[in-house]
Amino acid sequence: DIGRTAAKLGTPAYLVGGCVRDLLQNHPAPDTDLAIEGDVRAVAEACTAQLSGMQCTYHPQFGTAILEYPDGFRLDLARCRVEHYPAPAALPEVRPGDIVADLARRDFTINAMAISLDPGSFGDFLDPHGGRMDLQHGLLRVLHPLSFVDDPTRILRGLRFAVRFHLRLEPGTHVLLKTALARDIFARLSGARLWRELKYVLELDDLAGVFEKLDAWQLWPLLRPVPPKSETLLSSMQRGQQEIAWFHRHCPGEKLFDTAVLLTLIWRHIPWAEAEKRLHCWPVTDGHHILRDLQFLSEVSEALAKATRPSAAAQLWASLSLPGILALLAEHPESDAVAESGRHYLLKQRGLKSPLSGRDLQAMGLAPGPQLGKVLRRLYEAHLDGEIEDKETARQWLIR
Ligand code: CTP
Secondary structure (H helix, E strand, O other), X not given: OHHHHHXXXXXXEEEEOHHHHHHHOOOOOOOEEEEEOOOHHHHHHHHHHHOOOOEEEEEOOOOEEEEEOOOOOEEEEEEOEEEEOOOOOOOOEEEEOOHHHHHHOOOEHHHOOEEEOOHHHOOOEEOOOOHHHHHHHOEEOEOOOOHHHHOOHXXXXXXXXXXXXXXXXXXXXXHHHHHHHHOOHHHHOOHHHHHHHXXXXXXXXXXXXXXXHXXXXXXXXXXXXXXXXXXXXXXXXXXXXXXXXXXXXXXXXXXXXHHHHXXXXXXXXXXXXXXXXXHHHOOOOOHHHHHHHHHHHHHHHHHHHHOOOHHHHHHHHHOOOHHHHHHHHHOOOOOOHHHHHXXXXXXXXXXXXXXXXXXXXXXXXXXOOHHHHHHHHHHHHHHHOOOOOOHHHHHHHHHO
């Protein structure tokens, strides 16, 4: 229908980018992108007028529109465009173009295919750069020699595609990657743009695939000064993923910044300043908590191994952020005493409140002051140790 509506307005419409690639591989596409050669707003508004319940959001600054169907299906519309990069790693200058130019501005051949929705050529497959063949042969190939220099984020986008679809770099593209790295191209990218892409990489399920590509593409320096020497980091990060899943299962709805767990593990045994240097530039949510955890994790881990009372262990766990706790859990075998105490802390101790408040103690005759604070603290520890359960047992404990 959109193709017909667009044609009536004198402009062809195409299905483009990731959704065509995903269609060819029978993968579900997370979003559906349409490229329009003419006026995006006119097409979006005409579509909205045809179907009741359709929502349209137009973004004039980008010339894009989002159409939401009553059943929740979403279409992203963008004007076909030509891009020009005024300097390496700079944001591109754009101007309108046709579909051929729009495909030529893209990152990889596998993302530079389109399907016509125009009634006159409906279903025609446009693949000027050989994306389908590359997909069949498992190759990731850029469209032109300056692609990574224009936009270094493409290197990390490429890594994601390579991991998700089991692709390897086409040899010429690998040479271009090495050239771009030799030019220290990532140094030109803002911390915000770099971190956004790295975060997507760390969100991939297949961490073994990510490690393989970080090794082969020599990208570890982005994350840490040297590649990990053994499989230990990979397995602790995979355990980290399991701990994150465990946490979400047991504490549904509770906020956790998953990626912080993995970053903590990546930086755990390298000089602190290396993490600090990166977090200084990247806008990582609660980055200062990661840095604090990294300073104390070893100490806390040693003290936990020696802690005999649950209240002492709880105080140690409480000195870490939630991602720090899960990172430490990931370093311990599931059934060891530290891991058990960590889970107990997260599920049972974390939310505990003292059964008697300062007001209760005053009502029992204790004068306000430091002594009362001390009693409150001891009371709370006894509660954490399971010696008291409620107000009544707390009162008996106090009398004793
Ligand atoms: N694109 C590009 N260069 C970039 C970002 C995007 O060429 N730095 C192009 C690619 O052709 C891509 C399209 O814009 O296919 C849409 O980008 P995006 O939605 O980020 O990626 P998808 O390919 O749709 O991948 P995903 O499945 O991860 O959404």
